[in-house]
Amino acid sequence: MDGVTVIDHPLVQHKLTFMRKKETSTAGFRRLLREISTLLCYEVTRNLEMTTERIETPIQGMDAPILEGKKLVFASILRAGNGLLEGMLDLVPAARVAHVGLYRDHETLQPVEYYFKAPEDLRDRLVIVVDPMLATANSAIAAVQMLKDRGAANLRFLCLLAAPEGVERFRAAHPDVPVYTASIDSHLNEKGYIVPGLGDAGDRMYGTK
Template sequence: MRVHVADHPLVTHKLTVLRDRTTPSPTFRALAEELVTLLAYEATREVRVEPVEIETPVAKTTGLAISDPKPLIVPILRAGLGMLEGMVRLIPSAEVGFLGMVRNEDTLEPAIYAERLPKDLSNRQCFVLDPMLATGGSLLAAIEYLFDRGAVGVTAVCLLAAPEGLAAVEAATKDRDVTIVLGALDEKLNEVGYIVPGLGDAGDRLYGTLPAE
């Protein structure tokens, strides 16, 4: 498994604003999209391409185009939806699928409750969008599901990760072509499975569903 933690002042700046509890949902959503686009540059470093001949206004030349089958972007519902536009902005020719996952708050174990994916993922490069790599359970379940359907490589784009979750995914995917791209690697998980210092519940903050204080 390969891990890339972004090291760029714009990434750090946007994460700082996202972490701030006073940042309103509209600003949070806009910054999340912008941040994903920055992370997507690194996430797509190994996207498959093929040579194509084109003609410029001056001369013929050979360039590169994204190969078929096109990459598949898979946001994990619901919070991953807030990252989708930022990724599609960079690779608009990609196809989009969806995985709906829910976490049992007592056991912290994930379960897939819905999926909308192409029937055949053979030879596909997949890009999973999941804001928070906390325990690693949801992301690992998504990765295994995609490989079971025929994917040849999975790259996960996460805003934040905890060391515990990253280690869990690495231990379970040693023989897989897996890359994790992070905005930041945080300190730890707390006793209820939230990333510290983190930014809270990404879904609640994206969609303004924070519980009343």
């Protein structure tokens, strides 16, 4: 799909298989999500702009590569997005963090906003929006629009699993925002869950179901 990168690294796919298993415990699911999010973060940040800085090693001076521009912003769609956020911050601890509070109404499948907090200077930063699942895409579309309304102009969306229907809707709404995912699964069921999927990521991560 245009604008979509499937991260098919063997370690990502291996860990994803264990996350899919219904017998995986809450603790195991949470640990795997943190581990896999670090690997996903590695890929979604692969082409960051670089510059050089003059440094002194113990041997001699050199022009060494360093990230260019302001620090990244990781925007977590609450609550499940925090599972990806923690592992990503392990890799990029200096990143700024935005929180977008949305939940899906299980009757209408539409997102309901209840919280938003983000750095003020979003326009000057790369914003990586994170949510484990891109199912109907309603929450992702709304979250990205909220960030754009606050000035964000350079965004990427990172998820663990996506449904073809969600990818199509998201790309139609935000064609300027590339999508990174570990898997594009078969389809959505009548309740809006990804098939075969892994269930509700938030419930499995927090043990609430």
